[in-house]
Amino acid sequence: MSLDLRYFAWVRERIGHAEETVEPPAEIATVGELIAWLSARDEGYAAAFAVPEVIRAARDQEHVEHDAPIEGAREIAFFPPMTGG
Amino acid sequence: MSCTIRIRIQREAFDTESETAFLTGGRKDVGATVAFTGLCRDEGGTLKALHLEHYPGMAEAEIGRIAEQAAERWQLAGLTAVHRYGRLAPGEPIVLVVAAATHRKAAFEAASFLMDYLKTRAPFWKKEERSDGSKGEWVEAKEADDEAAARWRSTNGK
Numbered sequence: 001m002s003l004d005l006r007y008f009a010w011v012r013e014r015i016g017h018a019e020e021t022v023e024p025p026a027e028i029a030t031v032g033e034l035i036a037w038l039s040a041r042d043e044g045y046a047a048a049f050a051v052p053e054v055i056r057a058a059r060d061q062e063h064v065e066h067d068a069p070i071e072g073a074r075e076i077a078f079f080p081p082m083t084g085g
Numbered sequence: 086m087s088c089t090i091r092i093r094i095q096r097e098a099f100d101t102e103s104e105t106a107f108l109t110g111g112r113k114d115v116g117a118t119v120a121f122t123g124l125c126r127d128e129g130g131t132l133k134a135l136h137l138e139h140y141p142g143m144a145e146a147e148i149g150r151i152a153e154q155a156a157e158r159w160q161l162a163g164l165t166a167v168h169r170y171g172r173l174a175p176g177e178p179i180v181l182v183v184a185a186a187t188h189r190k191a192a193f194e195a196a197s198f199l200m201d202y203l204k205t206r207a208p209f210w211k212k213e214e215r216s217d218g219s220k221g222e223w224v225e226a227k228e229a230d231d232e233a234a235a236r237w238r239s240t241n242g243k
Contacts, residue, residue, distance in 0.1 A: 008138060008140055009223055010223050058143055058208070079140070079208060081205075081226035082210060083210050084137070084168060084180070084210070085123055085203050
């Protein structure tokens with residue numbers, strides 16, 4: 001399954017790019033598992049996801065928890081807690 | 086009462102008067118408007134500017150979802166939110182919320198609700214540019230903002 005990923009703020013800075021398309025293995029079923037899979041890629045990802053509890057995720061531009069399934073998603077985004085307003 | 090909702094994400098400044106007039110123009114049932122403006126402050130002279138990053142598409146959608154919730158909860162004539170992105174210097178406006186209603190209580194509360202939820206759920210991130218040239222950090226989310234949003238879940242708000 002091909003999946004578009006987007007990163008924002010310090011998650012983006014640590015990973016080193018703002019977006020990419022990935023093909024996670026079939027056993028990766030949830031947002032949390034995707035985070036763990038990405039963390040193993042290199043130091044940048046590991047640094048971005050070092051404290052997974054603080055990472056917020058959106059599936060097709062809607063907030064989701066880490067137990068949300070990724071199946072059928074077009075786009076998953078990862079970012080820190082928001083500081084707008 | 087059907088509620089007009091207008092959400093905009095833009096780099097440019099906004100005009101509070103014309104945004105308010107948009108919600109009241111041509112209507113005779115609006116008795117109250119509340120406009121809130123959030124500004125960039127200099128943090129005691131240490132901050133030169135804020136750089137606001139956002140998630141295009143989701144920013145509009147998420148603020149829209151919050152506005153729909155407000156429109157269900159209060160009797161509103163209209164609700165507008167404008168949020169800027171890019172580099173903003175101290176004194177410059179960042180965000181505008183305008184609520185229009187028949188009575189003031191709904192307008193005050195809806196504007197406050199929209200701001201509280203926007204701060205914790207709208208995908209925007211602020212990075213500091215410091216006056217002394219040192220490396221600016223990403224602004225950290227405040228617990229007080231989470232608490233402000235949470236209080237709307239424990240009251241019925243009517």
